[in-house]
Amino acid sequence: MARADAPRLSTAPAQPSLATRLFERCEPVFWIGPGLLLFFVFVHLPVLLQLALSLTSSGLDGRIAFVGLANFKTLWADADYWFSIVNNIQFAIATVIGKLLLSLILALALNSAFTGQNLFRTIFFLPVIISFVAIGTIWGFMFQFEFGAINQLLNRLGLGALAQDWLGDPRFALWSIVFVDIWKWTGFHMVIYLAGLQALPRELTEAASVDGASAWQRLRYITLPLLSRYTGTNIIIATLGAFSVFDLIYVMTQGGPFGSTQVAMMQVYLQAFQFHRLGYASTQATVLLAIIAIVSIVVMRLTKRADEGEA
Amino acid sequence: MSTVSSGAEAARVRWRARPRQYQKRGVLPWQLNLVRLVILLMAAAGVVFPIVVFLGNSLKADGDFLVNPLGWPQQFVFANYWEAWQKANMSVLIVNSLIVSIATVVITIVLTSMMAFGLVTFRFRGRHVILLSVLMMLTIPVQVYIIPLYVISINLKIVNTQLGVILPYAASSMPLALVLFRNYFLELPPALSEAARLDGCSRWGVYWRIIMPLSRPAIGAVAIFTFVSAWNEFFLALVFLQDKSIQTLPLGMQVFAISEYQTNYPLLFSAITIGMAPMVIVYLLMQRQFISGLAGGAMKG
Incomplete structure (x- = not known):
C-alpha cells in the first residue's frame, strides 16, 4: 500500500x-x-x-x-490659439468657482433629513444625465433674442432695458455658456459634497455649538476644513471638464460671435476636421494635454497638502 | 438590465438599513432653516423652469409659439411629436444609440472585470506597472487625443462604423471601471475563491460563478456610468459617424437642429424632447442608483 x-x-x-x-x-x-x-x-x-x-x-x-518643431513655432505666433486659451482659462475659472460655491450652498442646505430631501436631490441632479445637445438647445432657446424666455420674462417684469442678445453679443456669449455649464454640473458636485457632509463626525459640530460657536463659525472652522478632500475632488473634475469643453460651445455658438467663445478644443477640431491640418492640430492638442496635466498635478498637490495640514 | 436592477435592490436594502443619525435637529435656528428652504426652492425652480417652458413650447403650433413664446399653449399640438419622430428619424437614432451604448457597457464590464480579476488573483512582475499605466489615463479626456485616435481608426478601417465609437468609448471607461472592480474584488473575502479552488472549481468558474455574482453593486455602478456617458457622447460621434444610418441620438438631434427644420421651433423642441425622454424616464425610475453610480464612481476615481 x-x-x-x-x-x-x-x-x-x-x-x-x-x-x-x-x-x-x-x-x-x-x-x-x-x-x-x-x-x-x-x-x-x-x-x-x-x-x-x-x-x-x-x-x-x-x-x-x-517637420520638427515648426508647428510649435507656428503655434507660438498663432493669435487665434492663444486667444482661445485665454477664453478657456476664463471659462475654467468662472465655471469652477461657480460650480463649487453653488454646489456647496445646495449641499449645506440639503444636508439634514427632512421630507423632500430626496425630491430636491433628484431635481438638482437631473441636468447631469441630459445630453449637452439637448441642454444646448434648451438654453439656446432661453437665451434667444426675440423669443427667448429670459428676454420675454424681463419684458414682462418691465425690465426690458436689461434684455440682451445673450448669445449674439461678444460681451455676453462666453458668460452665458459659463452659466449653462454651471447649471448642468452643479447637481453632480453637490452630491459629492453631500457624501462628504454625511461622513462628517456629528459630535464635532455639536460640541462646538454647545461651546457657543455660531453657525457661521462651525461652517468656517469645522465643516469646510473637513471637506477639503471633497473640495479637491470637485475642483479636479470641474477643471478637467472645463479645459476639454467642446459640446456645449459647438451646439450653442460654434465659437462665435467674433470668436468670443472660441476654446482650445474648438480650435483643435477646426484645424483637424475643417482645415485638415492634422499635424498642427496635434500640436495644439499636445499643448492642451500639457496644460491639463500641469493643472491636475498642481491641484492634486494643493488639495493633498490641505488635507495633510488638517489631519 | 437585470444585473442593474438586482444591484439596485441591494443598494435599496442597504439604504434602508442605514441609521439616520443626522436626523437630530436644533443645531440651526429657525431663521436659517427658512433661508435654507428658500434657497432650495429657488434652485429647484431654476432647474425646472427652462425644462417646463421648453416642454410647453414643444406642444405649441408654430404660429402660437411666435406670438406667445412664454405662456401656456393655446392648444396642445401633440401632432408635433409624431411629425418630429418621422422627420428626425427618431426610431433609427434610438436603436443606434441603444446598440452603441449596450455594446459599450458589455465590452467594458467583461474586459475590465476580467482584467481586475487577473490583477487581483495573480502575483507576477509588472502588474503594478500595468495597473498604474491604466490609472494614469484617468484624468485625460478622450477629446484631447482625438487626432491620433482618428488616424488609428482609419488604419483599422473602423471610421464611419459603429465599432469606431464603441471601442474608444469602452476604452475610455476602463480606468474608472478598473478602479471600481479592483476595489470591490479586494474587499471580497479571499477564503471564498480559495474554498472553491480546493473543491475543484476552475479559475473561470471562480470568476463566473463566485466573484461576478457577488459583485453586482460594482457591475451596476459601472453599467450606469458607462451607459450614460456612451448614450450622451457627442464629440467622437461627430468625428466618426458620418452616415445618417448609423448616427447616435445626440448627433442626430444636432443634425436635425441645424437642418431646414430649425425655423420651426416647436418641431425642433419636440424632437429634442423625444431624444432626451428615454434617459430622463430611466433616471426618474432609478434615481438612487444613477446618483450613486455616477457621483460615487467619480469620488473613488
Missing part, C-alpha cells in the same frame, strides 16, 4: 508537465490581455502618437512629413 502510493504522491505535484506549467505562466495573459490590448490601442497608443504627430505636418490623405 505505502510503496504503491509513495511515488505518485511525490512526483505528481513536484513535476507538473511542461504544458501545464506553460499554461499557468500564461494564464494572466488570458485575463488581462484582451482588456489591456483594447486600452493600449485606443488610449495609450493615441497619447503617445499625439506627441509624435505634433512634430509632423500631415493631412487626412495619410501623407506624413516630419
Whole structure:
C-alpha cells in the first residue's frame, strides 16, 4: 500500500508537465490581455502618437512629413490659439468657482433629513444625465433674442432695458455658456459634497455649538476644513471638464460671435476636421494635454497638502 | 438590465438599513432653516423652469409659439411629436444609440472585470506597472487625443462604423471601471475563491460563478456610468459617424437642429424632447442608483 502510493504522491505535484506549467505562466495573459490590448490601442497608443504627430505636418490623405518643431513655432505666433486659451482659462475659472460655491450652498442646505430631501436631490441632479445637445438647445432657446424666455420674462417684469442678445453679443456669449455649464454640473458636485457632509463626525459640530460657536463659525472652522478632500475632488473634475469643453460651445455658438467663445478644443477640431491640418492640430492638442496635466498635478498637490495640514 | 436592477435592490436594502443619525435637529435656528428652504426652492425652480417652458413650447403650433413664446399653449399640438419622430428619424437614432451604448457597457464590464480579476488573483512582475499605466489615463479626456485616435481608426478601417465609437468609448471607461472592480474584488473575502479552488472549481468558474455574482453593486455602478456617458457622447460621434444610418441620438438631434427644420421651433423642441425622454424616464425610475453610480464612481476615481 505505502510503496504503491509513495511515488505518485511525490512526483505528481513536484513535476507538473511542461504544458501545464506553460499554461499557468500564461494564464494572466488570458485575463488581462484582451482588456489591456483594447486600452493600449485606443488610449495609450493615441497619447503617445499625439506627441509624435505634433512634430509632423500631415493631412487626412495619410501623407506624413516630419517637420520638427515648426508647428510649435507656428503655434507660438498663432493669435487665434492663444486667444482661445485665454477664453478657456476664463471659462475654467468662472465655471469652477461657480460650480463649487453653488454646489456647496445646495449641499449645506440639503444636508439634514427632512421630507423632500430626496425630491430636491433628484431635481438638482437631473441636468447631469441630459445630453449637452439637448441642454444646448434648451438654453439656446432661453437665451434667444426675440423669443427667448429670459428676454420675454424681463419684458414682462418691465425690465426690458436689461434684455440682451445673450448669445449674439461678444460681451455676453462666453458668460452665458459659463452659466449653462454651471447649471448642468452643479447637481453632480453637490452630491459629492453631500457624501462628504454625511461622513462628517456629528459630535464635532455639536460640541462646538454647545461651546457657543455660531453657525457661521462651525461652517468656517469645522465643516469646510473637513471637506477639503471633497473640495479637491470637485475642483479636479470641474477643471478637467472645463479645459476639454467642446459640446456645449459647438451646439450653442460654434465659437462665435467674433470668436468670443472660441476654446482650445474648438480650435483643435477646426484645424483637424475643417482645415485638415492634422499635424498642427496635434500640436495644439499636445499643448492642451500639457496644460491639463500641469493643472491636475498642481491641484492634486494643493488639495493633498490641505488635507495633510488638517489631519 | 437585470444585473442593474438586482444591484439596485441591494443598494435599496442597504439604504434602508442605514441609521439616520443626522436626523437630530436644533443645531440651526429657525431663521436659517427658512433661508435654507428658500434657497432650495429657488434652485429647484431654476432647474425646472427652462425644462417646463421648453416642454410647453414643444406642444405649441408654430404660429402660437411666435406670438406667445412664454405662456401656456393655446392648444396642445401633440401632432408635433409624431411629425418630429418621422422627420428626425427618431426610431433609427434610438436603436443606434441603444446598440452603441449596450455594446459599450458589455465590452467594458467583461474586459475590465476580467482584467481586475487577473490583477487581483495573480502575483507576477509588472502588474503594478500595468495597473498604474491604466490609472494614469484617468484624468485625460478622450477629446484631447482625438487626432491620433482618428488616424488609428482609419488604419483599422473602423471610421464611419459603429465599432469606431464603441471601442474608444469602452476604452475610455476602463480606468474608472478598473478602479471600481479592483476595489470591490479586494474587499471580497479571499477564503471564498480559495474554498472553491480546493473543491475543484476552475479559475473561470471562480470568476463566473463566485466573484461576478457577488459583485453586482460594482457591475451596476459601472453599467450606469458607462451607459450614460456612451448614450450622451457627442464629440467622437461627430468625428466618426458620418452616415445618417448609423448616427447616435445626440448627433442626430444636432443634425436635425441645424437642418431646414430649425425655423420651426416647436418641431425642433419636440424632437429634442423625444431624444432626451428615454434617459430622463430611466433616471426618474432609478434615481438612487444613477446618483450613486455616477457621483460615487467619480469620488473613488
